[in-house]
Amino acid sequence: MEPLKPQTSLADQVYNALVDEICNGALPAGAHLVQELLAERLGVSRQPVQQAMARLKADGMVEEQGRRGLWVAPLDPALMRHHYDIRAALDGLAARLAAERMRSDAGLADTFDRRAEQILALGGQAVAAGKVAEQVRHDRALHRLIYEMSGNPLLDRTAEPHWRFLQRAMGEVLRHARLPEEIWRQHAGIVAAISAGAPDRAEALMIEHDLGAATTLGAALAALTPKP
Structure with a gap:
């Protein structure tokens, strides 16, 4: 059966x-x-x-x-920033742990490279097609892969509520605040650092990626808010 x-x-x-x-x-x-x-x-x-x-x-x-x-609901910039701050800490840890594991497990590194490259390709296709929701979905898939590769099963479930809130914020980033090509260029850099087994660089790039998105979105929301 x-x-x-x-x-x-x-x-x-x-x-x-x-x-x-x-x-x-x-x-x-x-x-x-x-x-x-x-x-x-x-x-x-x-x-x-x-x-x-x-x-x-x-x-x-x-x-x-x-x-x-x-x-x-309207997006609350302050609440959004709090979610991004927490996610940056979790994502940075995940990237560091994943990079450390790549150093000692060639088979795991090959699996990560194969799956990450597939997600990067799908993300690029979504960018070319202008499909924001698909870009957000593939973005989530890449981060979940990094959580998985970290070896810490608690990271994904701990980050989940912050991801649910930020799905919409990410859509706003892609539509208003930053070229989506830049988002995926940053993803490729993070993947390369993890694959190379460079934990310090992987963590720094991931934190910069998350906090940069929060800052850029905050500025975009301020610009879009009607002045009294």
């Missing part, structure tokens, strides 16, 4: 679809989310939409405004 293959639930599919639309700007800050209309547009019942909305509220992507319903 073959093992059962897990299937993505309707709630997960609705959640992913709405996250993509929020990340690529199709659902901007202040957009009113009417569950009945979303269910009709996505061809599902209200139940998976309600479940997806609960997750989006927990992630800070949507907010409830009393009896007015649910709306796409």
Whole structure:
């Protein structure tokens, strides 16, 4: 008997679809989310939409405004920076540990190189196609690979809530603040440092990458905010 293959639930599919639309700007800050209309547009019942909305509220992507319903939440620059600060520390540690492991395990280094190059290629394709949500997805995949290669299984689960909040912030970075080619150039540099077994450089590049994204996005949000 073959093992059962897990299937993505309707709630997960609705959640992913709405996250993509929020990340690529199709659902901007202040957009009113009417569950009945979303269910009709996505061809599902209200139940998976309600479940997806609960997750989006927990992630800070949507907010409830009393009896007015649910709306796409504005990005809070200060909260965003706090999430990035924590993620930079976790990501820097992951890059350092991964680079240290590459020194003593040639087989692991080959696996990392192969998988990282595939993700970098997919990220480049998403950039060329202008698909922001896919860029964010491949960005997440690369960082998860580095968490995995660190050998510390707690890093990925510890970083998870910060990633959920920052998915949208990353979309804003890619759309408004920085050329996506620069993001993926930085990714390639981090991958090269890990592959070379250079923990100091890998950690420094990763922290610079994360905090640079936070600073650039903060400046972009300030520029986009209407002056009183």
